[in-house]
Amino acid sequence: MHLNRFDDLAADVSRGLARRTSRRSFTSKVGVWLFGAVAAPLLLPVARGRAEDRYAGEEGDPRSCDYWRYCATNGYLCECCGGSANECPPGTTMSALSWIGTCRNPADGKNYLISYNDCCGTAQCNRCSCSRHESETPVYRAGTANDIHWCSANESTAINCTVAVVLGAAEDEV
Amino acid sequence: MPHSISFALSVLGLMLGVLLSHVGHADIAAEPLNRNRPLDPAGAHWAWYLDFNVDDIANSRFVLFDADTARMKGSLGSGAFPTMHASPDGRFYYVAESWLRGPRRIREDFVTIYDASSLQIDGIIELPGARRALMSPRDRTVLTADGSLLLVFNFTPSTSLTVIDLASRTIKGDVPTPGCSLAYPTSSRGVSMICGDGSLLTIHFGSDGTVLAQHRSKPFFNPDKDPLIENGVSLEGVWYFTTYGGQAHSVDLRGEEPVFGSPWPLVDQNKKPANFLASIFTMGKAGPWLPGGFQILTVHEPTRRLYALTHPITWSEGKGDHVFPGAEVWVYDIDEQKRIDRIKLRDVGISIHVTPDESPLLLVGAVDIETEEFRLEVYDAESGDFLRELEEPGEVMFHFQGVSGR
Known part of the structure; x- marks a missing residue:
């Protein structure tokens, strides 16, 4: 990967969220890394905001691959x-x-x-x-x-x- | 300007243009209809890949392309979950495929035989039942080394092999293989299969497809602690695999019974994670790495080099590493059992293949992590330089193979 691509991705939190819920999950995982390693403090509050307690005793969004x-x-x-x-x-x-x-x-x-x-x-x-x-x-x-x-x-x-x-x-x- | 005048001027201009275009030019000769372009003789850098067509798995295809020009040379529609083998004499391709009929996907399994010189269908063998239940591992079918038998792995979930005699194009029967899956050709007319306890089941066949001998090895890896990834590569009859943890295993299938080499590490076995700052300054590449992807390994016979897709664990967070796409291709001297080069990829790779010639190219099925589009990229296998890419390759490419076999 090129450095500029890394910078672009790390800066674009909204696109990163889209990537995390992408239909192509292995690319999602790369996106997860980009935020997990670098922007986790930025991302986590957003992720919590998306959570839906659909099932008793669970947390997260069952429509998300991250569930x-x-x-x-x-x-x-x-x-x-x-x-x-x-x-x-x-x-x-x-x-x-x-x-x-x-x-x-x-x-x-x-x-x-x-x-x-x-x-x-x-x-x-x-x-x-x-x-x-x-x-x-x-x-x-x-x-x-x-x-x-x-x-x-x-x-x-x-x-x-x-x-x-x-x-x-x-x-x-x- | 009134519309009628404007229209008249336009027509006049058009007629003038047509007249001028004919001055000094002969007419293009009428061309014959009903012509097919013959398949060119295969170049050193031609290869097939499987376009899995993930959004419509009933309609996958094998695509033939020239990595020198990044041009497509032809394709074979291959139903669902196909595998392809080339006959040793180069005359035929054998494609094992499932046809999923209509919206309810009523399933029928076939081996379709293609004339390799024309890509026209030469014959179809219907397989009994719908028992090829695996979707992607390449070694669900195997052509014996002498090219006489095609063996199809069945999973119902009982496991067995269907034995097909290719000279008569008839099914000879089924061989139960309890607890053992997939199949890798031995140097004689036989196969070895991986069993759930980490051992190999080796079966030798007679020329009529009957079982001559079976042998069950001792376990050579621990599937509970460090499973073997089933996508292996062979070099002169010796197979190479990696485990989830990046240990290379060699399995010599040239004799009656397999001979196992001592495992050696493809990646640093120090699992200490990188600190946060090191991750930042190396774009996450500090710390331990692991192999991962679909077609993870490829081998170049003339130089006896092994190529492996690898990624830093910082990227994968240690989850599902065995299929996580690769950031780099690491190159090893097989005999020295050491890494000699690292090739950085433009995008992340899921499948790799090295052409078998003296000036090898590295073909990479990749994903652009910005656009999430699939890419088919060509690199110089020796310098690691990116050379070119095939545009619009399809959806999820893997199972690269050369025109003459693996």
């Missing part, structure tokens, strides 16, 4: 597609199989097991794309891999979006 439950998701967030963080949109069917992530809930500091299920049966939602890879493994550890087309087991293999369902508190720390 704590999405730490190992891969796909479109059902919150943005007519469903919710833990419900598929109308007209779709939740995949029977899922992958599991372990995410830390910042509200209570505990780790939780999260089941990521694809919602199958109709077109790609193409909103709120989010791919995160914390606690995610390659496919030889399939239960925690997020690169699998889980709607394959359904008659309609179309992936609309992906939910993140809390299964319970994890026994061990990550």
Whole structure:
């Protein structure tokens, strides 16, 4: 990267926020770094202002890829597609199989097991794309891999979006 | 000026222009219809890449381009989740793909065979069921070293290989591979697969596709503590991988059973984070680095150099590092097991490929972090200089491969 690009980005907080919620999450992460390392004191109050307490005992915006439950998701967030963080949109069917992530809930500091299920049966939602890879493994550890087309087991293999369902508190720390 | 006069003058001017344009020029000869441009002989710097087309995953494509001119040379529509192999004699491309039909995406799996000289379809093999459930790792299909068998990895989530005889273009059957995934070719007619406990399952096949022998190794990495990233590269029959933590592993697949080399570090194993000021003055590049991306490694056979996409942990905050895009490409002498160069990227890289010739180019699938547009950038692999880019490459490029194989 060139220095001037770094300066431009660091100066442009509003664009950085847009980047953080971008549909292309790996670029989002670069944006997260730019602010995490340099402008975190500027950014954090803004981020708090965006928070919505949609689920009891949680904080954050479930329409944002940064939301704590999405730490190992891969796909479109059902919150943005007519469903919710833990419900598929109308007209779709939740995949029977899922992958599991372990995410830390910042509200209570505990780790939780999260089941990521694809919602199958109709077109790609193409909103709120989010791919995160914390606690995610390659496919030889399939239960925690997020690169699998889980709607394959359904008659309609179309992936609309992906939910993140809390299964319970994890026994061990990550 | 009345409109009618203005219009008359315009018409007069147009007629004069047409007349003048014909003075001293012969007419352009009528051209024949129904012509296709033949595929030029492949240049040293031609390569394929996969445009995953993330907004419409049913319609990915492989794109052939010339890195010398940054011009597209052709493309193959490849359905969803495809892989491509070139036959050793250079006559065919084998594309394993899923067709997702209609709005409900009813799925059918095929291997489509293309004539490599014309890019026309030469044959189609229908795969039973819809069992190729993985989306992106390249090594979900493998061509045996002799080019006789194509093996397709199935995940239902039971794991197995479908064995296809390419001479007869028929399916010979399935081989269950419980607990083991993906497949990497051995030097003979066989494959090794990575198992959930960190071991390898090696299977050797007869010429008719039957299983001759199977061997399960001891674990050679710890998938709980430092998982192996599945995107490896091969150099003269030896495969190289990196772990999440940046340990290079070599796996020699030339014999009956795999031989594992001692791991060596691609990155400084000192994990002490950089202090705040050092981060500021180095644009976050102080402190520990890790490998990450989609196609993280590439290898140049004539110089025995390994290239790896790397990024500072300060950027990634230590989260999901194994797929985090790279700020630089680090270059290693494989035999000396040490870094010899660092190539700074204009944008952040997600996939890299080095051409196999004596004047190699480094191809980088990248993302412009200002515009979030995907880029396909060409660098001199030796000097690290940026040379050119292919405009409008597509959405999420990875799986670069040469015209003659990997």
